[in-house]
Amino acid sequence: MDDALIEKLGILADAAKYDASCASSGAKPRSGGKEGLGSTTGAGICHAYTPDGRCVSLLKILLTNHCLFDCVYCINRRSSNVRRARFTVAEVVELTLGFYKRNCIEGLFLSSGIIRSPDHTMEQMMLVARTLRRDHGFAGYIHLKTIPEASPWLIEQAGLWADRLSINLELPTDHSLKAFAPEKNGGTIKAVMGQVNERIVEAKEERRRFSPAGQSTQLIVGADDATDRSVLETSGTLYQRYGLRRVYYSAFSPIPEASSVLPVKPPPLQRENRLYQADWLLRYYGFTVEEIASGGEGGMLDLGIDPKLAWALKNRERFPVDVNRADREMLLRVPGLGARAVDKILSARRHTRLRMEDLGRLSNGLRRARPFLIAADYHPAGGLTDRLDLRQRLVTPSSQLSLF
Amino acid sequence: MRTITLREGADLDGFRRAVRRLAAARTAPEAVLWSVGAPSLFGDEAPAFENGAPVLLPQAVGRLIETVVCHSDPERYALLHRLVWRVLNGERALLDQHADPLVHRLERLDKAVRRDIHKMHAFLRFRALPDPAGGERYVAWFEPDHHIVEAVAPFFVERFESMVWTILTPKGSLHWDRHRLMTGPPAERPDSLADDRFAEGWLRYYESTFNPARVNPTAMRAEMPRKFWANMPETAAIPAMVRAAPARVQAMLEAEAAIPRRRMPEKAVAAMARQAPDSLADLNRLIQRSEPLVPGATQAVPGEGPEGAAIAIVGEQPGDQEDREGRPFVGPAGQLLTAALEEAGIDRGGLYLTNAVKHFKFVQRGKRRIHQSPTAGEVKHYRWWLMTELGFVRPRLVVALGATAALALSGRPVSVLRERGPMAFDGWDGFVTVHPSYLLRLPGEEERRRAQAEFVADLRRAAALA
Ligand code: SF4
Numbered sequence: 001m002d003d004a005l006i007e008k009l010g011i012l013a014d015a016a017k018y019d020a021s022c023a024s025s026g027a028k029p030r031s032g033g034k035e036g037l038g039s040t041t042g043a044g045i046c047h048a049y050t051p052d053g054r055c056v057s058l059l060k061i062l063l064t065n066h067c068l069f070d071c072v073y074c075i076n077r078r079s080s081n082v083r084r085a086r087f088t089v090a091e092v093v094e095l096t097l098g099f100y101k102r103n104c105i106e107g108l109f110l111s112s113g114i115i116r117s118p119d120h121t122m123e124q125m126m127l128v129a130r131t132l133r134r135d136h137g138f139a140g141y142i143h144l145k146t147i148p149e150a151s152p153w154l155i156e157q158a159g160l161w162a163d164r165l166s167i168n169l170e171l172p173t174d175h176s177l178k179a180f181a182p183e184k185n186g187g188t189i190k191a192v193m194g195q196v197n198e199r200i201v202e203a204k205e206e207r208r209r210f211s212p213a214g215q216s217t218q219l220i221v222g223a224d225d226a227t228d229r230s231v232l233e234t235s236g237t238l239y240q241r242y243g244l245r246r247v248y249y250s251a252f253s254p255i256p257e258a259s260s261v262l263p264v265k266p267p268p269l270q271r272e273n274r275l276y277q278a279d280w281l282l283r284y285y286g287f288t289v290e291e292i293a294s295g296g297e298g299g300m301l302d303l304g305i306d307p308k309l310a311w312a313l314k315n316r317e318r319f320p321v322d323v324n325r326a327d328r329e330m331l332l333r334v335p336g337l338g339a340r341a342v343d344k345i346l347s348a349r350r351h352t353r354l355r356m357e358d359l360g361r362l363s364n365g366l367r368r369a370r371p372f373l374i375a376a377d378y379h380p381a382g383g384l385t386d387r388l389d390l391r392q393r394l395v396t397p398s399s400q401l402s403l404f
Numbered sequence: 405m406r407t408i409t410l411r412e413g414a415d416l417d418g419f420r421r422a423v424r425r426l427a428a429a430r431t432a433p434e435a436v437l438w439s440v441g442a443p444s445l446f447g448d449e450a451p452a453f454e455n456g457a458p459v460l461l462p463q464a465v466g467r468l469i470e471t472v473v474c475h476s477d478p479e480r481y482a483l484l485h486r487l488v489w490r491v492l493n494g495e496r497a498l499l500d501q502h503a504d505p506l507v508h509r510l511e512r513l514d515k516a517v518r519r520d521i522h523k524m525h526a527f528l529r530f531r532a533l534p535d536p537a538g539g540e541r542y543v544a545w546f547e548p549d550h551h552i553v554e555a556v557a558p559f560f561v562e563r564f565e566s567m568v569w570t571i572l573t574p575k576g577s578l579h580w581d582r583h584r585l586m587t588g589p590p591a592e593r594p595d596s597l598a599d600d601r602f603a604e605g606w607l608r609y610y611e612s613t614f615n616p617a618r619v620n621p622t623a624m625r626a627e628m629p630r631k632f633w634a635n636m637p638e639t640a641a642i643p644a645m646v647r648a649a650p651a652r653v654q655a656m657l658e659a660e661a662a663i664p665r666r667r668m669p670e671k672a673v674a675a676m677a678r679q680a681p682d683s684l685a686d687l688n689r690l691i692q693r694s695e696p697l698v699p700g701a702t703q704a705v706p707g708e709g710p711e712g713a714a715i716a717i718v719g720e721q722p723g724d725q726e727d728r729e730g731r732p733f734v735g736p737a738g739q740l741l742t743a744a745l746e747e748a749g750i751d752r753g754g755l756y757l758t759n760a761v762k763h764f765k766f767v768q769r770g771k772r773r774i775h776q777s778p779t780a781g782e783v784k785h786y787r788w789w790l791m792t793e794l795g796f797v798r799p800r801l802v803v804a805l806g807a808t809a810a811l812a813l814s815g816r817p818v819s820v821l822r823e824r825g826p827m828a829f830d831g832w833d834g835f836v837t838v839h840p841s842y843l844l845r846l847p848g849e850e851e852r853r854r855a856q857a858e859f860v861a862d863l864r865r866a867a868a869l870a
Contacts, residue, residue, distance in 0.1 A: 001601040001602055001604075001605050002601070005605070006601075006604060006605050006608050009605055009608055009609055009612070010608045010609075010611070010612045011612075013608075013609050013612035013613045014612040014613070016613070017612070017613045017614070017615050018615070031562045031563065031565065032565070032566065033565055033566070034565055034566055034582065035566060036566060037564070037566055037567075038563055038564075039559075039562045039563040041559075045522070045525055045526045046526055046627065047526050047527070048526075048527070048610065048628060048636065048638055048639075049623070049624040049627045049628040050610065050613060050614040050615075050624065050645075051614055051619055051620070051621050051624050051642055051645050051646045051649070052614055052615050052616075052618035052619055052620055052623075052624070053618070053620035053621075053622070053623025053624045053626075053627075054615075054618070055627070056610065056613065059609070060613060061609075068669065068672055068673055068676055078669070095605070098602045098605070099602065099605075099606060099609075101530065101532070101542065101564070101567060102529055102530045102531070102532070102542070102602055102603070102606070103528055103529055103530050103544070103563075103564075104529065104606050114676070116672075116675075116676070117675070117676045117677075117678075117679035118676070118679060119679040119680070120679065130695065137566075150679075151679065151680060151788070152788040153690070153694070153788050153789060156697060156785045156788070157694055157695055157697075160695055160697070183673075198784070199781065199784070199785070202779075202780065202781030202784065203781055205781070206779045206780075206781050206782075208779075208781065208782075210781075253615060253617045253618065255656070256656050256659065258656070258659070265657075266617065269618060344502045347500045347502065348500065348501055348502045348503050350500070351497065351500060351501050352501065352503065354503065357503075358503030359503070361502065361503045361505075361508040362502050362503055
């Protein structure tokens with residue numbers, strides 16, 4: 001590794017950092033054995049955290065930040081003045097193996113600007129993955145960010161080597177996509193998601209390997225005027241129709257060389273955080289988009305409190321909930337109780353009538369849950385849920401997430 | 405009161421033997437004093453331990469014991485013994501009672517050990533040193549909170565089986581020589597582990613992947629507490645990164661939004677759209693350099709025949725002989741097809757012949773390579789290639805031989821014997837008939853002759869349609 005390569009690494013890691021996805025999970029456990037290198041454990045590991053609190057799990061780089069497209073929100077668009085660089089296939093392979101052997105990473109997340117043509121670019125990316133797997137027996141994690149404008153055969157090939165394929169939708173509505181990413185097309189992107197989903201499902205049924213950790217996407221929040229409700233509706237559709245594993249939300253971040261079409265001020269980071277919480281409720285807690293949106297105002301989530309609490313405060317008549325009686329579904333709706341705590345409650349209450357002291361050992365969120373539940377020795381005094389200042393009392397002042 | 409002394413560290417064996425003995429003697433936890441670390445491993449109790457019979461415990465209890473013995477809490481054995489005692493005395497499902505103070509405490513110990521193991525998997529860094537025996541040797545220094553050195557070994561062996569490495573910690577060490585794992589005594593921090601260029605590259609990566617607009621050191625420290633930093637090369641950059649972040653963001657916000665530069669490389673952007681293969685030869689080159697999407701295959705077998713042929717015939721996939729020669733329909737089924745075409749008065753040279761799947765899928769049995777039918781999913785992997793190919797040939801009629809070809813062309817499962825005859829394919833006029841290998845498999849002479857006549861008749865009908 002020489003100075004020039006380190007220099008390129010700096011440029012192409014910097015250019016890749018706006019992609020929020022970092023997960024290295026979902027691959028079946030496997031290992032490279034005596035001849036190969038590496039393993040996947042299923043859950044994935046964060047090997048470091050940067051001072052922005054984000055996890056470093058995969059070597060997240062671009063093959064190149066040259067790009068023929070002109071997406072305004074992107075630092076690599078052709079009209080931006082950034083420094084450009086380009087890796088060869090061999091260089092990416094060398095970096096991935098070198099860092100992997102030092103236990104710095106779980107594997108590679110490779111994305112790219114579009115050079116020459118989408119097909120040419122995608123083929124280079126696919127070759128990186130193929131070289132790692134076939135020539136080096138690399139058994140670590142590989143995530144390829146698919147270029148939706150590339151020909152379908154490249155997707156068929158990429159899925160042979162990658163653990164996960166992702167296709168970024170970037171903007172929640174076709175309208176904003178047209179305005180901000182003139183060369184992109186919502187229809188094309190969704191068609192590719194459909195193709196990938198079909199192949200993944202078929203391969204699973206036929207017990208073959210094809211992008212075994214599924215597919216994911218990213219939505220940029222706050223670059224256009226889409227509401228949280230419309231963002232969540234888009235996610236809901238993506239989960240249902242294309243079997244996506246994850247939708248990542250990336251609060252639009254100020255970039256050097258910003259285009260004048262963009263908002264000058266970024267959205268509060270808290271918005272991204274609330275969207276993740278809402279997404280979680282959508283997938284694991286049985287909430288609908290409608291219910292989540294009803295917790296806020298005008299289609300936007302309440303930035304001050306989490307969406308579950310927001311929903312509970314607007315549906316006070318459904319509380320308090322008796323922890324010794326309520327079903328799982330209702331317990332999951334109690335603010336402060338996570339799925340893990342709910343399962344512990346269900347198993348513990350078969351042996352004993354739960355008191356507050358017990359609950360304190362089962363959950364870390366009891367302070368927030370208290371007004372919403374009934375235990376053997378506890379009933380919220382004077383209809384606490386009717387108190388107007390309840391919201392105030394439960395909000396933890398949190399400013400550390402926003403710098404502005 | 406009995407005193408039981410176990411080995412320093414995570415003495416799972418010693419604890420197991422002690423428990424067997426104590427259970428046999430029905431000794432209550434209140435009557436036992438646990439201690440750790442005397443050099444005589446099991447004191448005078450040792451021989452007696454061998455005699456205890458195994459104690460039957462629920463699996464979850466066994467797993468909890470395995471983790472908790474690694475904890476550095478001196479009370480761990482006493483707590484575990486109380487758990488075992490209660491489980492054996494009627495509380496079989498004790499571990500489900502998460503609200504029980506003992507269970508709660510043990511769960512916390514369990515969690516702490518797991519977290520320690522997880523952090524060691526994550527934050528340990530190897531440095532490469534030149535190996536006198538040739539190649540590279542990897543060395544790491546790490547300081548875990550608990551006695552987890554042996555517990556982490558399987559992870560590192562599995563992940564780095566092909567490397568030679570050593571892990572040094574104050575609680576013991578591990579060495580892997582690509583064949584055997586050796587455990588060693590506690591080690592001292594090595595004076596210097598020279599950083600290679602990759603450590604430098606990693607530092608640059610770490611700095612560059614950080615987004616100053618989102619600085620949040622609290623979240624970082626929650627996941628990566630300071631105590632780990634000393635052994636992670638990248639953390640040296642943290643103070644400067646945090647310090648410089650606000651100014652970097654301010655500069656971005658203050659910078660006048662750049663007027664989009666009118667950089668419009670029209671030629672390049674126009675050229676970008678012409679990425680699809682522009683000839684049949686181009687497509688075939690692309691197929692040939694691609695990875696087979698079915699297991700087996702030595703090479704891709706492209707289609708053959710004139711572009712502009714009136715009829716394209718699509719088979720299932722190349723067979724053994726086709727795979728060796730790289731040409732379609734040259735094996736036994738191909739010969740049968742040639743004969744049938746002759747009988748029907750059709751010139752084989754004027755047809756375009758190809759397969760739905762471009763590679764031979766087989767399993768090896770001794771010397772023989774046994775044909776395997778492609779699955780529906782595998783057929784779909786090849787579909788874009790087939791359709792693009794037909795786009796170059798532009799036949800007036802596409803004949804599907806057998807169910808696989810019919811599936812590839814129509815996109816749905818087709819029952820050949822029931823639906824044989826004309827059929828509209830995706831964008832093409834089509835015709836479905838049997839695959840000649842079907843004729844080869846028919847048992848009776850008579851049956852075969854009749855089927856062959858029907859096949860020839862089908863070919864005649866198809867030719868007439870084209
Ligand atoms: S295609 Fe990708 S890299 Fe190129 S400008 Fe758009 S988002 Fe950026």
